Amino acid sequence: MAVAQLTREEVAHVARLARLELSEDELDTFTGQLADVLDHAADVEALEIDDVPPTAHPLPLVNVLREDVVMPSLDRVEVLAAAPHVEDGRFVVPRILGEAP
Amino acid sequence: MSKLDGWELVVGLEVHCELRTATKLFCGCPNMFGDVPNTNVCPVCLGLPGSLPVINRQAVELAMRIGAALNCSIEPSTFHRKNYFYPDMPKDYQVSQYDEPINVGGYLELPDGFRVGIERAHMEEDTGKTVHLGGQGRIHGSSHSLVDYNRSGVPLVEIVSAPDMRTSEQARAYVAELRAILVAIGASDGRMEEGSLRADANVSVRRPGEPLGTRCEIKNVNSLRSLGRAIEYEAARQVDLIDAGEKVQQQTRHWDDANGRTITGRTKEEAEDYRYFLEPDLVPLAPDAGWVERVRSALPALPAARRQRVASAAGAEPASQAVVTVVDLELDDLVCAAVAAGADGRTALARASNEVAANADAGRRLDAGAFADLVKLEAGGALTATQAKTVLGELLEAGGGDPATIAAARGFEAMDVSALDATIDEIIAANSDEWARYCEGDSKMQGFFVGLVMKATQGKADGKAVNAALRERGGR
Amino acid sequence: MSTALEIAAAVRAGTTTARKVVEEHLAVASAREGELHACNLLMTDDALAAADAVDEAVARGDDPGPLAGVPIALKDNMCTRGVPTTCSSKILEGWTPPYNATVVDRLRAAGAIVIAKTNLDEFAMGSSTENSAFGPTRNPHDPSRVPGGSSGGSAAAVAAGYAPLALGSDTGGSIRQPAALCGVVGMKPTYGAVSRYGLIAFASSLDQIGPFATTVADAAALLEVIGGHDPLDTTSIAGPAPAVTAELGRGVEGLRVGVVQELSGEGIDPDVAARVGEASDALTAAGAKVEDASVPACTFGLSAYYLIAPAEASSNLARFDGVRYGLRVDGEDITEMYNRTRTAGFGAEVKRRIMLGTYALSAGYYDAYYGKALKVRTLIARDFAAAYEQFDVLISPTAPTTAFAFGAKTENPLSMYLSDVCTIPSNLAGHPAISGPFGTGDDGLPVGVQVLAPALGEPVMFRVAAAIEAAAPRSAS
DSSP states (O other): OOOOOOOHHHHHHHHHHTTOOOOHHHHHHHHHHHHHHHHHTHHHHTOOOTTSOOOSOSOOOOOOEEOSOOOOOOOHHHHHHTSSOEETTEEEEEBOOSOOO | OOOOTTOEEEEEEEEEEEOOOSBOSSSSSBOOTTOSTTOSOOTTTTTOTTOOOOEEHHHHHHHHHHHHHTTOEEOOBOOEEEEOOOTTSTTSEEEEOOSSOSEEEEEEEOTTSOEEEEEEEEEEEOOOEEEEESSTTSSTTOSEEEEEOTTTTOEEEEEEEOSOBOSHHHHHHHHHHHHHHHHHTTSOOOOGGGTSEEEEEEEEEEOTTSOOOOOEEEEEEOSHHHHHHHHHHHHHHHHHHHHTTOOOOOEEEEEETTTTEEEEOOOOSSOOOOOOEEOTTSOOBOOOHHHHHHHHHTOOOOHHHHHHHHHHHHTOOTTSHHHHHHHHTTOHHHHHHHHHTTOOHHHHHHHIIIIIGGGHHHHHHSOHHHHHHHHHHHHTTSSOHHHHHHHHHHHHHHTOOOHHHHHHHTTOOOOOHHHHHHHHHHHHHHTHHHHHHHHHTOTHHHHHHHHHHHHHTTTOSOHHHHHHHHHHHHTO | OOOHHHHHHHHHHTSSOHHHHHHHHHHHHHHHHHHHOOEEEEOHHHHHHHHHHHHHHHHHTOOOOTTTTOEEEEETTBOBTTBOOOTTOGGGTTOOOSSOOHHHHHHHHTTOEEEEEEOOSGGGOOSSSTTOTTOOOOBTTBTTBOOOSSSHHHHHHHHTTSOSEEEEEESSSTTHHHHHHHTSEEEEOOTTSBOOTTBOOSSTTTOEEEEEESSHHHHHHHHHHHBSOOTTOTTOOSSSOOOOGGGGGGOOTTOEEEEEGGGTSTTSOHHHHHHHHHHHHHHHHTTOEEEEEOOGGGGGHHHHHHHHHHHHHHHHTTTOSSSSSSOOOOOSBHHHHHHHHHHHHSOHHHHHHHHHHHHHHSTTTTIIIIIHHHHHHHHHHHHHHHHHHHOSEEEEESSSSSOOBTTTTTSOHHHHHGGGTTTHHHHHHTOOEEEEEEEEOTTSOEEEEEEEOOTTOHHHHHHHHHHHHHHSOOOOO
16 A cells, blocks of 8 residues: 655644644655655555554563552642642643643 | 424433542552642653553452443453643543453443443543633633643543433433442442543434434533433434534534533544554553453342342332332342341332431441331331331431330330221211211222321321221221 | 772772762763763762762661662663753753652662763654754764764763763664764663663653663673562563673573674675674684574564654653643643644654654554554564574674764754664564674774674673673774
């Protein structure tokens, strides 16, 4: 299966998904550079390996679990001190445009 | 708003159940509602750089219990990352089971016998809590928001039903039954108002026999009553749209309880693209047959079985309101114990589902022997229903006691059966015309004579016994 | 300079003090840091206080541990409680973790003295340390050249004598390649042998922390301290650290060594290939049976890696959003704040990889790219398994070239990515690999030879690495 050439619009879409703002120049540069990498990956894309199972992880471990025992939480003052903006013991964020999906 | 005449409502429900564990899903922070904001947090549930999740064994155990109770197949499972940016999610991805959930393919049987299919019941982590400021507490129009991560990482099981329900009553019954099951197996505290059980409804309408219509997902429903209202509102909204020649847009809508309507969620400029992939920081769950078997065999009696048991003990219908009530309130053991001790089942069920149910906390602590004795006194005619309720009130307050002693202290002496007979005979003799009418079948006369007897005995006679005695004498 | 083992022995025996050792090393660091910029932070006060604690323990008659008084530098992507941890990124500048990485606790328990947080390519993405937001590190052998990367700061710190030991992280060669370019020993353990808890993730299924040292024996000692099961890391292997020190003197008599053909031909500089040939001759001379080996799927490693690693990274780096810690650039609404923060906070290479990974995972492309890459991972594992039927270990160059000049590969990201072609297959397979210096290239700069082994094959791998070390020409430095 060949994937169509990467377009500038796709790069812009991906930037929006990744919450990155790209200038017009950056958009051009990134489109070219990402296309190079994807071209290099064409060898992988072209492999006929439908019957090969994927390996997402190098370890064959299963059922790694911990016991349901309370451990110390962090100091609240320390936690909040790291935050850029705090109000009323909570993390402040600007206006949210929509409910969680 | 339209009626649903000629339309069929189709409802599927997604219920998020916060698991009753001591700690969160992936870290040792307390799983506790209502604590001071951002106190139950650590590097893991705050998503600090470098932190890693480790799965809580008890959360897996409870998830498996849910699967077993919903007649699901318990399968090897994996966790994925669902990627999207939102401030209540500290890693900006949610760890959730995706295409390999722990529980698949079960069903839940409603009290009336209707079966709702369960597609899956999978594990995932909860998000933090956001409050919106400057917009009457709502997201729309707010100036900024505050985030508390105490809830972040609390273990959830999301139970996804098939779109099998056809009325809002069925949907409510489903959630009520599911809630009862989750509480019975110790998986949930069942507190919808605290958000530990949250139902999202997928609602669509269609002409009977036609394919499924476009659905909307209704979120933010936090009581059974709201669930029913939200579904009915939404169905009517969709019918209105279709009647007006418009199309239903597939979208997420939020229930606005104060205004009794659903409102559109986020406007989707771009389709969501969650970029699911296997969570590389975790390894699969593969409970062996022994573990699955231990979970299945350790399940307590579920509400349906308990309704069956108490119904047969009390000679009632399993779907009757009294039976549903005593099981919901966990008063069924009290009824069954009374019956086992030789008390009358109907009377026991009546008292348990009314007076005891009104004070269920005390009822669950009530000494079963005392309750059985009370039921015996009432059913045997030694106490009238009114007297029995008074004595029961005292028993509930004290947690037990001797009903006979309490009755005596209150002066509720038992009415001798021969004394009652004599009184009735005297009254019949003194009202021979009315008695003749009674014997001819004038139903109004029944109340007339019962009233006279009660008056003569100062209410100490047992109403039931009086009625029976009158019928016997009158040949009715 | 002394080796780590020599220092620890002297400190434990009381013939020197940890304070003296640390002061000497800090003096070296201070002298050369202006030129090299190996470190984001020199922890002078903390290090001296820790050294005094070790000396007090020795004075009390307590055993301060196997690395007593040994200075060590940490790549600045490992969390240190109360000490800034930046990943050489503006987005984390000023952030102070409230907790320690597991390896940090283990080092301290072993008596080691953390003296510095070292520079890296931002979020460990790079092969030259040129992608640091705080400026590049220079190669101690030739300051006009890069030290390699991404753990370039750690490699340079060890090569320049700031410390006999350092820790790096290796996702696609980020320990071994800079070790080769700086002429030191660098080792990536079997995936899961060392806890990742507290290592700021780049690509979770590939990342491993591992040692830098001047000798194979020091690297072995450090691995034994940091390795072993950690209940805080689900992907950590049960059981203790691999016991490797005891293997070092066993020689290679009778061992079967394969030279990976796919990593030896095209794209490898001839002088580098010549050093690998000499190293294999040395192994033959020491009694090993050396033959050509084939791991065909290795040729797809680079492509698969540059889909898998960015995909995981795009998700791992989502959390840097300006809400809870680190940089924030405010905006009118949350999306604007996210966009501005991330755009200002991440450098070009990090953005490039986030974009690449987001694309590889996105709807419509997952199967063609990420899904395919995971299958290639299976092929590589199978081909390695077949090779290890015939061989105990494999060898190859660590990097295709010696240290290159600044700017040589920054314009063309793909050319930079090709620096990792020999190191990537071990990460995809989760296998251990070690790089040791073996002579120099035509430019007089160090060449590294890589020894690869199957999962948990560290003992035999260290035997072979020790034999290569014993046969290596004396270092150029």
